[in-house]
Amino acid sequence: MILDEIDRRLLSMLAENARLSLKELAATTELSSPSVAERLRKLEERGVIDAFTIDVNPQHIGYSLQAIVRVRPLPGQLHIVERLIQEMPQCVECDKVTGDDCFVVRLYLRSMEELDTLLDGIAERAQTNTSLVKATPVKRRLPGLSP
Structure with missing residues (x-):
């Protein structure tokens, strides 16, 4: 295009x-x-523009923590885990990826207890590895638009 x-x-x-x-x-x-x-x-x-939207600062609406969670569903649990992730209101983004993990999930959270509750909800169906975000030196942006 x-x-x-x-x-x-x-x-x-x-x-x-x-x-x-x-x-x-x-x-x-x-x-x-x-x-x-x-x-x-x-x-x-042409599908170049999907939407016109706003950018809300999650910290200003009570979400003080951000976590990146790598999720590896147990055998036979892929579709169930994917549905559980889709149903999490704290999930603002999820990518299905190649490699050892199947999903990389970005969560906004109010507390560590909230994180524990979410992870407990998928613990029987998947292994997780969680990293807390300290800072975002590069915010989501467009890729280069050069010709």
């Missing part, structure tokens, strides 16, 4: 602030607002 310079600029701007108006996007790209709207519509239709 080929993006031109204007598409890349629009995506970069929206990744920084999804609330930018069409007028602001148009001024930066030197296009009209209707032209920008049409480009955004086409990017959505």
Whole structure:
């Protein structure tokens, strides 16, 4: 899928602030607002843009801990473990991966007790390895948009 310079600029701007108006996007790209709207519509239709969203700071809503949990389901438990992970409201992201583990799960938690409760819920079906996040030197971002 080929993006031109204007598409890349629009995506970069929206990744920084999804609330930018069409007028602001148009001024930066030197296009009209209707032209920008049409480009955004086409990017959505092509599946380049999935959603316009907000970024909430979990600490400000009571989630002081973040954990990365590697999960290795026991034989025959893969689909059950996957469903249990999907049902955890504290799970904000889960990747199915290759290697020794099957899943890498990112959890936001209010306490260590909450972490223990979640892990106890899958302990009979999977082995886990947990790391607490101290800092996030690189936050989720777009990959390079160069041509």
